[in-house]
Amino acid sequence: MARSVVRRHGEGLSAEQVADKIVEAERRERETGQQLGVSVDRGPYDGDPQNLTEQWVSRHVEWRRVAALMDEEGWKFYRPEQDVQGSTCAREREDRRTDALARQAA
Template sequence: MARAAVRRQGEALSVEQVADKVADAERRERETRQHLDSPASERGPYDVDPEDLAEQWVGRHAEWRRIAALMDAQGWPAYSPERDVQGSTWARERDAQRKGALARRAAWEKERQDARDELKAQVWLSADVSRRLRAIAARTGLEPEQVLAQLADQVRMDDDGTLTVDTFTPR
């Protein structure tokens, strides 16, 4: 995240402006480290996670230094994210990770929705009914649960509320 933020903020900045950003990031990194050492009681109730903030500034400081060194080595008068090969590679990798995470999240949400739509039931049958169900399942090559599921698919409710099932063959 720090790299992406720095790439966005750094576009078209001059060498001097990048040097200012390096100094600012160094100061912020130092301040957030000091904030980490302060007791929790001194922090406000709306403060962000101080460890997370400190890590962000460590990352930003490192990225601003990398960009400053790159600009110096390449002799660039201004930073251009498109010309930054390493930064562009990292950006593509981050986009791929983000897309993968979004796809996994969508699959997980669909799985949860499907699970909510499913009905799992335990059915206690008398010995006689249970034997008949097992016999039907054995003849059709299905599990007893599959026969019951197909039976439930065939049920319809009449206007008077009675349940009926037309003759059907389990498949």
């Protein structure tokens, strides 16, 4: 999921903007991690705090991967279609989704 979110939100971002996304993900990862040990009165629609923390950890890792890829390849802007690893993952995810929908329909 993190890779899909980053591909969607990262399209067209510059290296500087991706660096900002890394900082944001790192901050969110830290904040959600700190909330795990705090007893908070949660409503019926609040998500699982452990799941939210894991999502931000994954996004942080993915933003860092994108930044490294951009630096390595010399890209000025992130284009998901040029990201071979991300594109492969997206195709595999879509195939799994299609298979699941077909099984559900059957």
